[in-house]
Amino acid sequence: MRPKHVLLLGLILLVPVLAFVFLYTFGTNRYALPTFLPDRVDSTLVEGKWRRDTVFHQLADFRFASQSGREITQQDVGGGVYVANFFFATCPGACPRMNSQMARVQEKFRHEPRVKLVSYTVDPAHDSVAVLERYAEQYGAIAGKWFFLTGDKTALYRLATEEFRLDAPSGAGPGIVHSQNLYLVDREHRVRGIYDGMKPKDVERLMTEINVLLYTYEHE
Incomplete structure (x- = not known):
């Protein structure tokens, strides 16, 4: 065999090897x-250099009554991830559509115990435990999976405006804080x-990103 043919054959054999090495080394796809x-923003000294790190808000604990009458805290929905939203039972349009999308999320993760759903009422004066029990039945809420919560008006208002940072309504004192957002909360x-709870495509993205978070917990 001529030297040129040997060189050509060697290059042909080397190409797939180099491609494998490249993909193995650089081809890992990470979606953060x-x-x-x-x-x-905090500044920390690392090896003689100052590094600026953003510190993100951690939601404070809460204690509210669920549709079953049982008191629920963040510990009851922690350990995995949960999806949160704000609604009121007499809301005629946006809330039913949003909670129908929450029902999609529940069905998707029906058999995944690390995923919970939490719906906070913003009208506790009307939305008693009995009202929420009937409301939860309309959406097929699974006991221990999807919690509809009510309680002290001031505490719920503070949760919405100070923890989730929803815009406060105009006027003095706590009022009804309305949002069509869904929030994905991690175990920290x-x-x-x-996500926009009125848009099915946004909810599809939410379900994908729930899987991403669960995957990162499994492969730490």
Whole structure:
């Protein structure tokens, strides 16, 4: 065999080997979720150089009554991820559409115990435990999976405006805070995604990103 033919054959055999090495080394596809609601920027000294790091908000604990009458805290929905939203039972249009999308998320993760759903009422004066029990039945809420919560008006208002940072209504005192957003909360109680609960495509993205978070927990 001529030297040129040997060189050509060697190159042909070498190409797939180099391609494999390149893909193995550089081809890992990592999809990292953003974190929302920054609190502050801290400066830390690392190897003689100052590095600025953003510290993101961690949602404070809560204690509200669920549609079953049982008190629920963040510990009851922690350990995995949960999807949160705000609604009121007499809302005629946006809330039913939004909670129908929440029902899609519940069905998608019906058999995944690490995924919970939390719906906070913003009208606790009307939305009693009995009202929420009937409301939850309309959407097929699974006991221990999807919690509809009510309680002290001031505490719910503070949760909405100070923890999830929804815009406060105009006027004095706590009012009805309305939002069509769905929030993805991780096990460190940080918001990792905000989605339009009126848009099915946004909810598809939410379900994809839930899987991303669960995958990262499995492969730490």
